[in-house]
Amino acid sequence: MKGLNVIDLESGYDKNLVIRNISFSVRPKETLMLMGPSGSGKSTLLLTILGIITPKKGKIFLNEEEITHLPIEARNIGYLPQDYGLFPHLNVIENVTYGLYVRGISKKEREDVASKILTLVELQGFEKRRIQGLSGGQKQRVGLARALAIKPSLFLLDEPLSNIDQVTKSDVAKELKNLFYKLNIPIILVTHNHEDALLLSKDIAILIDGKIEQIGIRDEIIKNPKTPFIKKLLLPFTINE
Amino acid sequence: MIQKFNSKYLIIILYVLAGLLLVFSITTFLYQYIAALGSFKKVIASFGNNRILTALILSLLSAFATAFLAIIFGVPLAYLFSMKEFKGKLLLETLAVDVPQTFPPIAEGMIFLLMLGPNSPVHLAYTFAALVIAKFFISAPFVVSFTARRFREIRQTGMNLTARSLGANPFQVFFTIFIPLSLKDIGAGVSLCWSRAMGELGGSLLFAGVIPHQTEIIPTFIATQAKTLTIEALAATILVTTASTLALVSFKHFTLSKT
Structure with a gap:
């Protein structure tokens, strides 16, 4: 099944x-x-x-x-913890593509994926923003984007x-x-x-x-x-x- | 009973006690410079003394080597202590981190002399390596304790597990999450480690000896010159305390600017 x-x-x-x-x-x-x-x-x-x-x-x-x-x-498995678990030393795009980075995927490919996912969660233009400057809702969307970027089989x-x-x-x-x-x-x-x-x-x-x-x-x-x-x-x- | 006193006077007493401690600490630190003022030219000339210069270079080199080794060995040990739960961990952590910091350095020197001295198969006594070993034992724990504390904080946030759910293996998590998020704490630990290594005396005195131009460092130079209160001893004191103070100021900078 x-x-x-x-x-x-x-x-x-x-x-x-x-x-x-x-x-x-x-x-x-x-x-x-x-x-x-x-x-x-x-x-x-x-x-x-x-x-x-x-x-x-x-x-x-x-x-x-x-x-x-x-x-x-x-x-x-895509996972969104209660506090979103974002990495404070990385910006939005680095957070979103972290899962792809550790898989050794090229920068170009990572940026393509990030672009699509950030559009899906309506965060276009936020790529270089620092995590500390985001609102609670924006942080959640970064967390969602990051979990979805790895194309999980379960969320x-x-x-x-x-x-x-x-x-x-x-x-x-x-x-x-x-x-x-x-x-x-x-x-x-x-x-x-x-x-x-x-x-x-x-x-x-x-x-x-x-x-x-x-x-x-x-x-x-x-x-x-x-x-x-x-x-x-x-x-x-x-x-x- | 305490309610009977006027709180205004009690507060003044507290401030006076605090002020006395401040005056004691600052006067002690500044007195070396005040003492140097009387024979300023001689003190300056002593900085150029060949024996003091070599002792300073040996002090700096051995302290940097100690700090470098403390990072290489101390950061992985901090990771082990903060990530793994096992029987006897508390005892091991006490022995590796707390005990060396409170250990009488002269006793440490004695142990090393027995363990790695002339009568042991590995004869390292009275060498530069002996200097580094003696300093490393009491200074490296600063790196371990500062780093382990930060690693534990990171572990509590669960960020390491989120990173693993995203596909990172434990090695990748160590280098992409733990290390970048702990740089300031590692830096602060290294500053203290280096500073402690610069000032270490007992272990070096016994295990490395006081051979001018070979194993003589600033603290051992001061120890041998102090009885006669030479200008050279004063110059050496100023060198070592100023260097350590600068390291501690940088340590404060690291911790206070922590985001």
Whole structure:
């Protein structure tokens, strides 16, 4: 199956098991939002897929290739951390083409890719700008451009709206959704914020105590929550709607 | 009880104590120049003394060699300490970084004399190499500690992992993320390392000896001349303290201009 396929995954830190029996799939063009209270294992799951944490059990397949024990750099996964993780000593174009630079791609080719990607995220003319002088939204777009420049097979975003102010949040969410639509890859987002989840994805997976308690289309889960806890967790959705 | 006193007077006392310490430190530093004023021409003439000049050149060369080796060995060690978790790391870090900085240099010289002296298979005592080894042991930890602190800060931001997710292997991350983001801290560590190496005495005195034109450096020259309080000893003191002060001023420049 094309896309991401996670089978019976168990992972955690040292001897502590944080996530257990995790199985799910995300196909190209699908967006899955991982939701759950703090400490439910969302970030652990994201970091295990990314390769930062080694799983204790289970398998991860990306486009039918097993990546469970591949080093991070060999997975070809686009990743946007919560604070965007931009490199302060590099300017915008150097940040965006970093992944191509470490792959030994020529300067000319890097500049061509950067030009296309910066147009996609509407940052033309920002090539030589210093990171420190950018606004929060611009920084996020540089982070997106940088992750997309490597043509990833999967895109992981950690709390993508948490550093965006309330006024522009819905606009940024719209831009992100448009961008996701243009990409032919699976996308996984993580949030603990109900409003962000509402803005960004129709498919959600609810993690509680390291297990996926319910997964599916958001509106159906709201209608038929599996447990009273999920019903309580999704209450803000029903109020918003 | 403290509420009974007028806070205005208490603050004045604090300022007076602070001022006394400042006066003590600055007077000590400036006194060498004041002492030199009385026999200014003789002090200036001493700067041209062949023995002092050779001692100065040997001091500078051994301090630069020490700083260079501290970068070559110290930066990788800082990377190891900041990136890897293993049993006994705390003890190892204490032994490699903290202990040498507080070690009595004369004891260090004694150990090197036993380990690499005339009775050992590798006889390095009383050579230029002995000077560098003695200085390196107590000075290199500055580079390790400053660099490791910065590497840990970078690691905490997760930038290294983002770089790896973009396709960089750990070696590329080291040279494209850790090193460029730590240049100021490495520079500050090297300044202190060099400055400490310039002033090191005990280890050099025992292990490298005081052979004029071969292993005699400014601090050992001062030590042998100090009893008679010669003009040459004063000139040498001025040379070594001024050089170290300049290095420390550059260190402050590195840290204060940190972006």
